[in-house]
């Protein structure tokens with residue numbers, strides 16, 4: 248598909264596989280090892296996500312945002328990136344993060360309330376999670392501008408949800424990108440819900456993709472549950488960004504099969520039938536059927552992956568749960584390159600008050616949601 | 619009377635005012651179908667329909683800007699920001715417009731809106747879900763900033779906030795949302811905006827605070843009582859307009875002041891309270907006024923959150939220091 252020729256006002260959804268995992272059109276030019284990799288990361292992310300939900304339900308992890316159902320969108324996009332491209336995430340990114348070298352234990356630590364889970368691994372250009380919706384989008388534009396000034400050759404991929412496209416930062420970011428013409432790819436995981444608010448109440452546009460037209464660059468609508476289609480489109484957009492230093496908006500249509508966060512109860516606002524319908528369109532299942540037909544996926548291989556995932560997840564849980572307690576200094580030490588005297592004395596006060604503590608307060612456990 | 623927690627109480631006030639006044643509207647993220655992520659807007663969509671209870675797009679500046687327009691037209695919007703930490707995009711609308719239309723139009727226009735938001739920490743939430751920057755709002759001329767700490771006050775103050783002809787930011791301490799219940803009068807209940815409440819009378823020292831710090835101050839007072847220190851506890855309930863009279867009356871009685879503030883230290887509302895006490899009550903004070911506050915760091919992830927908030931232990935130690943001074 249050609250990004251420039253994409254119909255802007257009513258984009259057609261791009262697919263490589265149909266919903267039954269049958270190839271539509273030409274066989275994509277992807278090596279078997281890459282295909283296997285993609286499947287692994289999708290599967291591993293699913294398992295790690297399921298485990299996180301269990302941990303949360305057992306009181307061993309705090310609130311987190313499950314990715315179930317969005318594995319193809321995430322892994323399809325992240326596998327299209329190069330290590331020195333920049334990844335600028337929102338907060339529901341386990342699949343892309345794992346594929347981008349963030350160890351699972353880091354993710355678990357973070358959602359166990361430990362800031363050390365936010366440390367960025369060495370040689371991959373990833374930013375940490377951004378919780379305030381849409382706020383990371385302009386950062387991606389700034390990074391891309393920096394790349395451009397630096398002679399180009401790299402790209403930035405920022406991801407966000409359908410809800411994020413309502414915020415000012417989305418529109419300001421895309422407008423800047425169009426005006427400055429920078430190598431940024433804006434990747435919207437349209438999972439059709441922003442907590443309880445459905446797509447139709449978020450925007451009166453037919454698609455998110457078409458919004459790019461107004462900013463003067465291509466917007467592509469892709470089946471977000473088709474990992475091959477996502478991969479193809481993202482790869483082209485990134486290539487175009489690296490070579491021509493231009494932006495693209497991608498809308499990947501997918502579905503959040505789980506709750507918004509563990510504090511959310513989706514049965515309050517969406518129907519069982521809708522969920523069933525999308526469970527049928529499970530992106531992992533769809534990809535597996537394709538791989539099986541190609542002779543890549545076998546029962547034995549699946550067993551191997553199950554075992555590997557299980558071992559890695561167990562290791563990650565152990566590492567995350569057995570980390571030593573944080574030191575009170577950690578609350579202060581990353582505030583500035585050089586800690587001002589005033590903060591040093593606040594830090595000393597905290598340490599002293601913990602050391603000399605006499606009165607313990609009883610903990611009040613509170614019900615209620617914290618999305 | 620009905621037994622209510624703060625969630626029930628705010629909800630009750632919203633139901634009553636919406637029944638009474640057709641102009642009252644609810645808008646915000648997830649306030650309709652989902653009845654608010656904390657269920658504060660429970661039953662409203664069902665009872666009043668989408669014309670008056672509206673799930674909005676995810677856009678805080680939009681929510682506040684549109685509410686201003688509704689208010690200028692004569693509606694009484696009660697908008698919700700899902701968490702105070704997400705109010706920042708709306709600060710432009712609040713400080714450039716909501717707070718100024720009356721003044722700018724030479725008194726011809728007004729913005730009778732309420733902006734609700736859960737605030738504060740201590741609930742093991744994610745980053746940006748525990749902030750308390752009420753002092754920033756109090757610093758904006760033209761906004762009222764109301765912060766109840768009990769179900770009864772939450773109901774009475776919400777009713778007053780809706781009826782108020784000017785913009786009111788109504789902050790709900792989420793740590794206390796369901797922490798305890800109280801008998802709350804059924805039907806009409808009005809608590810005046812701008813009036814502090816003496817929660818507990820005492821002779822030796824005045825503790826001033828608001829929101830989730832109030833129960834901590836009361837506990838600290840109980841501990842101090844065991845050491846024969848008699849503590850007066852004042853719940854500000856509204857931080858702007860500030861009830862200087864109640865606080866200064868108390869300072870004149872006890873001669874000592876400790877302000878307890880969950881928010882960061884520098885430039886917090888505690889500083890304002892202490893500045894005024896220094897300005898007007900210096901000669902009544904037997905010791906320099908003190909504060910127990912959060913630190914000048916972003917509110918941490920939950921492993922460290924208990925450290926970030928003043929606790930009873932720290933409050934009691936400050937009380938002792940002031941008494942021994």
Ligand SMILES: Cc1ncc(C[n+]2csc(CCOP(=O)(O)OP(=O)(O)O)c2C)c(N)n1
Nearest residue numbers: 339378379380408409410411440441442704
């Ligand atoms: C600025 C801001 N407002 C509100 C929230 C609370 N919140 C967290 S996620 C979310 C919905 C996001 O929807 P979407 O962008 O579609 O992403 P998804 O959660 O579906 O991945 C909301 C309202 C927030 N994090 N940031």
Ligand SMILES: [Mg+2]
Nearest residue numbers: 408409440441
């Ligand atoms: Mg969404």
